[in-house]
Amino acid sequence: MHRPTPRPLFRLLPILLGVSPLLLGAGIASAAGAPTPKQPLTVQDMIRLDRISEPALSADGSQVVFSVATLDASANKRDNTLWIGGTKPGAPAPHRLLVPGMEGGSAAFSPDGKDVYFVSGKSGSDQIWRQPAAGGPAVQVTSYPLDVGGFKLSPDGKSLALSFAVFAHCHDLACTQARLKAREDSKARGVVFDKIFIRHWSTWADGTRNQLFVAAIGADGKAAAEPTLVSRGIDGDIPSKPFGDSSEFSWSPDGKSLAFDVRIAGKSEPWSTNFDIYIVPADGSSPPRNLTAANLAWDAGPVFSHDGKTLYYRAMKTPAFEADRFGLMAMDLASGAIREIDPAWDRSAGSIVLSPDGKTIYSDTDDIGQHPLFAVDIASGKVRKLVADGAASPVDAKGGVLLYTRNWLNSPDQVFAARLDGAGQRQLSHNDDAMLARVAWGEFEQFSFPGWNDETVHGFVVKPWNWQPGKTYPVVYLIHGGPQGSFGNDWSYRWNPQWYASQGYAAVMVDFHGSVGYGQAFTNAISQHWGDRPLEDLQKGWDAALKKYAFLDGSKACALGASYGGYMVYWMAGNWNTPWKCLVDHDGVLDNRMMGYATEELWFSEHENGGTPWANPEGYEQFNPIRFVKNWRVPMLIVHSQLDFRIPVEQGIAAFTALQRKGIESKYLYFPNENHWVLHPQNSVQWHDTVAAWLKQHLQ
Numbered sequence: 001m002h003r004p005t006p007r008p009l010f011r012l013l014p015i016l017l018g019v020s021p022l023l024l025g026a027g028i029a030s031a032a033g034a035p036t037p038k039q040p041l042t043v044q045d046m047i048r049l050d051r052i053s054e055p056a057l058s059a060d061g062s063q064v065v066f067s068v069a070t071l072d073a074s075a076n077k078r079d080n081t082l083w084i085g086g087t088k089p090g091a092p093a094p095h096r097l098l099v100p101g102m103e104g105g106s107a108a109f110s111p112d113g114k115d116v117y118f119v120s121g122k123s124g125s126d127q128i129w130r131q132p133a134a135g136g137p138a139v140q141v142t143s144y145p146l147d148v149g150g151f152k153l154s155p156d157g158k159s160l161a162l163s164f165a166v167f168a169h170c171h172d173l174a175c176t177q178a179r180l181k182a183r184e185d186s187k188a189r190g191v192v193f194d195k196i197f198i199r200h201w202s203t204w205a206d207g208t209r210n211q212l213f214v215a216a217i218g219a220d221g222k223a224a225a226e227p228t229l230v231s232r233g234i235d236g237d238i239p240s241k242p243f244g245d246s247s248e249f250s251w252s253p254d255g256k257s258l259a260f261d262v263r264i265a266g267k268s269e270p271w272s273t274n275f276d277i278y279i280v281p282a283d284g285s286s287p288p289r290n291l292t293a294a295n296l297a298w299d300a301g302p303v304f305s306h307d308g309k310t311l312y313y314r315a316m317k318t319p320a321f322e323a324d325r326f327g328l329m330a331m332d333l334a335s336g337a338i339r340e341i342d343p344a345w346d347r348s349a350g351s352i353v354l355s356p357d358g359k360t361i362y363s364d365t366d367d368i369g370q371h372p373l374f375a376v377d378i379a380s381g382k383v384r385k386l387v388a389d390g391a392a393s394p395v396d397a398k399g400g401v402l403l404y405t406r407n408w409l410n411s412p413d414q415v416f417a418a419r420l421d422g423a424g425q426r427q428l429s430h431n432d433d434a435m436l437a438r439v440a441w442g443e444f445e446q447f448s449f450p451g452w453n454d455e456t457v458h459g460f461v462v463k464p465w466n467w468q469p470g471k472t473y474p475v476v477y478l479i480h481g482g483p484q485g486s487f488g489n490d491w492s493y494r495w496n497p498q499w500y501a502s503q504g505y506a507a508v509m510v511d512f513h514g515s516v517g518y519g520q521a522f523t524n525a526i527s528q529h530w531g532d533r534p535l536e537d538l539q540k541g542w543d544a545a546l547k548k549y550a551f552l553d554g555s556k557a558c559a560l561g562a563s564y565g566g567y568m569v570y571w572m573a574g575n576w577n578t579p580w581k582c583l584v585d586h587d588g589v590l591d592n593r594m595m596g597y598a599t600e601e602l603w604f605s606e607h608e609n610g611g612t613p614w615a616n617p618e619g620y621e622q623f624n625p626i627r628f629v630k631n632w633r634v635p636m637l638i639v640h641s642q643l644d645f646r647i648p649v650e651q652g653i654a655a656f657t658a659l660q661r662k663g664i665e666s667k668y669l670y671f672p673n674e675n676h677w678v679l680h681p682q683n684s685v686q687w688h689d690t691v692a693a694w695l696k697q698h699l700q
Contacts, residue, residue, distance in 0.1 A: 038440035040465040040502035043688035045439065046493055047071055047681045050431040051078065052405070054106055055415045058113040061399020062087060063133060064428055065097065065116050066415050067105040076682050080105040082118060084133060085428060087401050087417040094415075094428060097131065102138060104129065106150065106246070111157040117141065119148055128160060130221065142215070142223045145177040149210055150239060150246040154255040159282065160215045161249060161258055162227055163239060165208040172226055176208065197270045200600050201242040202643040202675030210237040212249055212260055214282050230284040236262040240275070247351070251282070252304050258282055259291075259302035259311060271602040273298045273320050277313055279333075291331060292338075297324060301351065306358045309333055312378075314349050315340075320603040321527075323484035325520040328352065328361060328376060342381045346519045349376075353394040355420060362386075362394035362402065366517030369446050369458050369488035373404055375422065386422030391490035407491040409462065410441040410498060440465040442501030444489070449544035451537040452513050455522070459510035459541050460487060461549055462497040466504060473506045474556035474699040477542065477580075481563030483514040483526050483534065483608075493684070494677060495562060503692055505699070506552050510541035528610045530564075530592075531571050531623030538568070539576060554579065556699045560691070562586035562639075563647065563676065567625065570655060573636065574628025582698035584691055586639040587647050587676055590655045592624040593617070598648045629658045635665035637694040639687065641674035667694065 048071050055066035064087050069078040080103050085094030097116065098104050104118040113133060120129045123140060126147040131138035142148060142160070149163040166176040183206075191204075198205050211234070213227035231238055238260050239248040249260035263275045275298045280288040292299040297316040304311055311331045316324035325348040328341040341361070342349070353362040361376045371391035375384045386392075390408040397403070402420050407413045415429040444462040451457030464473050478497060480487040487497070487509035497507040511518065512534035514526025525533055546554045559580050561569045566588020573583055589595045596605045596613035606612055610619035621627065636659055640652025652668065659666035669690050671683055678687045 037438060038465075039438055041439050041441070041496075041498050042502065043499065043685050045435060046496065046499065047684055049412055049435065051493075052413050052415060052429050052431065055395050055403055055405065056108050057087070057396040057398050057401065057403045058109040058133075059111055059398055060113060061397075061401035061403075062091070063109065063113060064094070064403060064415060064417070065107045065109065065133075066094070066429065067107065068096075068431060071681060073681065076680055078681070079103055082107050082116065083429070083431075084116065087403065087428060089424075089426065093430065097133075097135070098138065104138075108151075108153050109133065110153065111155065117151070117153055117160075119151065128162075128223065139221065141217065141221065144173055144227070146173050152246050152249065152251060154251050154282070155253055156255050158217055159255065160217065160223055160227075161251065161282075162213045162215060163210050163246075163249075164213060164227075166211050166229075167208055168235070180206075180208075195267045196602075197265075197600060199645045201645055203242070209235065209265070210239055210241065210244070212238045212258065212280075214258070214284065228284045230258060230280050230282065231260070231262075231278075231288060232284065233287050234262055234278070235265045236269075237265075238262050247301055250302055250304060253306060253308045256282055259304065260288075261300050261302060261313070270600060271320060271606055273316070273322050273603050275299050277302050277311070277331075279311075291336070297321070298326075299329075300326070303352045303354055306354065306356075312341075312352050312354065312361065314352065321607050322601075322604060323482070323516070323523055324348075325523075326350070328363065330378065341378055342376055342383065344381060345376070345383050348516065348520070351394060353397050355397050356399070360420075362397060362404075364391075364393045366486050366488070368517055369460060369486065369511060370517075371488065371490055373422070386418070387425070389489055391488075392416075409444050409460075409489050409491065410439070411436055412491045412493070439498075440502075442498055442507070443467065444497070446489075447545065447548055449540055451540050452525070452533040455513070457510065457512060457537050457541060458518070459508065459545065460489070460497070461545060461552075462501045462507040462509075463551070464504050464506055465498075465501050467506075467551065472551050472553040473504065474695075475552050475554065475558075476500045476505045476507050476695065477538075477557060477559040478507055478509045479538065479559065479561030479565035479568045480509065480511070480515070481561070481565045482516075483530065483564035483567075484516050484523050485564070486511050486515045486517055488517070499688065503695065505695065506549070508542070508545045508552070510538055510545075512537035512541070527608050528619060529623075530567065530608065531575070534568065535571065535576060538572075542579065556581060558582040558584065558695055558699060560584035560586075561588065563588070566647075567592075569636075570625035571623065571628070573634055574625060574631040577631065577634045580634050582694060583634050583636040584639070584694060585636060585652075585655065587641065587644055588638075588651065588655070589625070589647055590651045591626040593620045593626075595647065595651070596620055598650075600645050626654075629662075632659065632662060632664060635698060637667050637669065637691065639669045639671075639678075639690075641671040641676070641678070643673065643675040646676045 051069040053067050065084045082097040083094040084097040104120040107118040128141040129138045146164045152161045170176045212231040215223040215227035259279045261275045277292045277299045278288040296319040299315045302313045314326040315329045318324040331338045347365040350364040373387035373392035392406040395403040402418045405413045418425040442462045448458045500507045566585045569585040610616045613620045638652050640649050656668040
């Protein structure tokens with residue numbers, strides 16, 4: 001259920017004039033001195049917010065370009081465009097780069113900073129386009145018969161590394177196009193499979209693999225008519241499906257080589273996390289060479305040193321465990337010698353951005369309910385925190401500028417720049433300032449208590465938007481998924497504590513054992529202990545919150561969770577149901593034994609339960625919620641979606657059947673076109689409206 005985020009992987013009001021976001025929400029003064037009117041956050045507010053992503057920095061660090069996804073309510077979708085601006089103090093604010101009617105994303109600057117390359121579907125398929133950074137008409141660079149899945153411009157700007165989904169035995173892109181068309185035109189719809197991973201996340205396997213190609217850019221500015229396949233012979237996806245991106249491959253500084261990470265497929269793919277790092281000549285003159293074959297766990301995110309002599313990457317040590325710690329690694333490409341840079345840092349590195357002098361890696365990770373940005377000294381492994389609160393992720397570092405994104409519990413992602421030492425932080429994106437400024441945010445606070453094994457466990461409390469001293473408020477107890485996840489100081493469009501605060505509820509979240517950001521031993525503690533250790537933390541956290549915060553009305557409380565959080569809601573329904581007036585379960589695991597057979601990423605289920613369901617049935621049954629349905633009594637709202645292949649829809653249907661058969665008040669919200677998440681704007685509105693009505697019915 002856990003996905004490395006997104007980070008995700010899984011995984012937020014900005015700092016204005018150096019003021020901490022923890023102090024925001026009391027009212028922002030207008031120019032005339034009067035406070036601006038404040039209103040609670042609505043779901044309509046959330047879906048109308050521009051979604052900012054994929055910032056890129058020019059080579060001299062003076063310009064930034066980023067993607068902005070804007071709501072098109074009538075079409076029930078989001079349109080992507082590009083914004084561009086300066087990064088230095090006093091530079092012009094970002095403005096829209098693309099002309100109306102032209103969408104685009106995944107942008108990159110040319111080496112001289114004069115042009116911006118990006119992906120657009122303007123021609124009818126996703127292709128690479130180029131537009132002057134100063135403005136002007138966009139021109140199409142690629143015209144291939146298949147969609148471009150991702151790209152990276154070579155350091156000299158003369159070639160493109162491209163990914164396409166192709167059939168392994170096709171000799172050119174047109175062959176794949178023809179085979180796909182023939183399949184679509186056929187009146188026979190049956191598909192024969194000879195290995196599992198027949199479906200993944202929300203799509204069925206179609207026989208194609210994402211592969212890596214290189215295309216030269218000619219004097220006319222157009223890419224070669226047929227790109228060169230450089231990953232020939234690799235039976236795997238580059239980038240990985242379904243959430244991989246261009247961070248999984250990179251150019252060497254001289255443009256002669258590419259490094260990429262990939263999991264070799266074969267029949268073991270569904271129970272393997274063994275990604276390896278490969279290197280290959282950019283001209284395809286020889287096959288890819290595996291650099292990390294000795295490590296049977298996950299190797300990811302290769303980045304060349306500036307002199308091309310060292311390859312930096314992240315590596316896990318435990319095979320088939322997706323939530324193991326990622327260490328930062330350095331490989332000498334001449335000798336093959338590997339050194340872990342940060343062995344004493346008990347955190348899992350989330351990314352690698354190299355400083356201009358090559359001495360520092362900028363990385364991000366979960367840390368005690370926050371997701372800070374760190375600087376790691378490559379020589380010594382010493383770690384220094386540059387951005388402490390919220391969720392910050394480094395993007396690039398050039399020309400004296402460190403570029404990163406940042407969010408909090410009261411703001412979605414914004415683009416920030418700072419000096420290379422982290423000083424001089426300044427917000428560059430301001431698309432939604434007016435909307436964010438008028439929201440009455442719930443104040444939030446972190447607390448801690450002794451949990452399982454008397455170890456310190458942390459949580460957050462978010463006050464209702466209309467909180468007043470001396471009053472008490474109904475409570476929603478939010479349980480995060482993963483289970484190796486976290487409910488901390490970050491933003492979510494799906495499970496947003498501020499939205500519950502806007503409904504007049506106090507929100508309580510506990511990072512039980514298994515959560516990330518508290519050391520690897522803390523994360524490991526949940527495996528094969530889904531129902532005991534985290535439940536003890538949730539019970540003790542509930543008691544601690546009620547004792548510490550007098551405004552919590554424990555007699556009016558509902559518990560809600562999704563994914564593993566949904567599993568826990570089912571488990572609590574049978575094993576700890578006395579505090580709750582209602583429950584909300586989204587995409588939860590009801591029958592853990594069947595989950596071991598029906599889910600697609602078997603490595604997850606097998607690691608968490610100590611083997612396969614036939615070799616270790618006790619591991620699956622020990623904490624199986626379906627065994628305790630006889631104890632269910634609390635009204636429950638269930639949400640499940642047809643395209644959720646991680647936790648198949650039958651789990652939700654079975655739970656609803658049990659509730660109805662037992663005569664327990666219940667409702668089932670079904671989405672035929674959603675996966676493990678609810679992504680379509682109007683579906684999101686329906687989800688929030690349905691949950692709000694359920695809570696109001698039982699708590700007010």
